[in-house]
Amino acid sequence: MSTPNHRPSPAAPSSMNLRGAVDLSALKARSTAPAAPAAPAAPGGAAPGGAAPGTAPAPSPFVVQVSEQTFPQIVQLSAEVPVVIDLYSDASPDSQQVSAILASIAVEQNGRMLLARVDAAAYPQIAQAFSAVAVPTVAAVIKGQPVPLLDRLMPEDQIRALVGELMQVAAANGVNGTLEGGTQEEAPEAPLSPLHQEAFDAINAEDYDAAAAAYRRALAEQPADADAKAGLAQVELMARLRDADAEAVRRAGAEEPDNVQAQLAVADLDIAGGHVEDAFRRITGLIGRVRGEDRETARLRLLDLFEVVGIADPRVTKARSALARALF
Incomplete structure (x- = not known):
């Protein structure tokens, strides 16, 4: 039980939960071939995959390109931080806008979330796993469980609100770590009245x-x-x-x-x-x-x-x- 002035982080509204309809087990266990070598990580970065040149909207160790080979590693990371799955297409202007907003948020979160970018056309198996019928489609994974987020272009403030709810859900479920290279910033406590x-x-x-x-x-x-x-x-x-x-x-x-x-x-x-x-x-x-x-x-x-x-x-x-x- 917390003390009155140091209460646990609240959970998000009940509309967002960890009971997704997507079974990720097939993708987690997919491919007996060894994973492709990861691109060199940015200084301090430990996230798998690495952003492919020219595709990531913002250079950051917390914005990575994902393939079927590296996807299982991404799912494993979702036990530490919420992983946002951006199913995108470079041919879609709406998708590019959503990707840019998500990348900006990932950079601001500074290791408290990972943005995993998936080329929906190149990896239809992953897109199918998240029931994506068009781009942009964005979901998240927390402790291996999918959480749908959006399937269309939305205003930036609404996207930020969704990510904010996601971070609260993650914290309520004990997923509140920080990836290597990030910092867990704590605001100084204001003096009590x-x-x-x-x-x-x-x-x-x-x-x-x-x-x-x-x-x-x-x-x-x-x-x-x-x-x-x-x-x-x-x-x-x-x-x-x-x-x-x-x-x-x-x-x-x-x-x-x-x-x-x-x-x-x-x-x-x-x-x-x-x-x-x-x-x-x-x-x-x-x-x-x-x-x-x-x-x-x-x-x-x-x-x-x-x-x-x-x-x-x-x-x-x-x-x-x-x-x-x-x-x-």
Whole structure:
């Protein structure tokens, strides 16, 4: 569980996920012939393939040409960084524009993503694997799983937004490395506001009541303060767990399946122990069984736990759908 002021990277909207319809296994295992020798990498570059002269829109170790022989290496790299697959044609002006935008983004990401360019006419097997019927077609691969991105020319801001969502999805799935030659730049943390600093100091002193009071004052001043809202939910959870007897809590939960407080106490333990989905299932199931004030109590606790986990977390998105079904 993160501390209130150092929360994990959020996931992208649920419209983008890792359940693609493309099976890459054939291409990963294709060709018993040895891979063609890679072109010399740019200084510091370790990405396979190398950009063919005159084809890459921008010289960079993070923009590479891909063949059927080098494609399996690209798929392997997708466990470290998101790999954007640009299926292009030099004969298509739209494709050239998309390629140039993607290359610019890859250079800016500085090793946090790889742009893999595939000549769709030269390598129809790869194009077919991504169901490309025209160029430009752009997809991504994360942990070997394909993620469709676009199949037409789009404005640059929309392409950048898609890549931004992709990077969030990758980070949420633990794919947040940096290729050799890149740097993992971290922006310096801004100083905390006085009330947030007061809460942080109280947390360090294990005075969770004082921390909660500071966060409530921050929310009174700025109701849209998302960090204060999340911080309050987290310190309230810490306070509830401070004197909890885990064995007794779980025993009561097993003996009283419809006792709201008993079930919420078990859910608190599950969240603290990292069993997020178990906690969410327990509460949404409870909401489906109880009525009136008990249901509202359970609903509000679930919303608080959403804040603890992070409202953009994909497990929260899934639980929101389950909550809606339980309520309606």
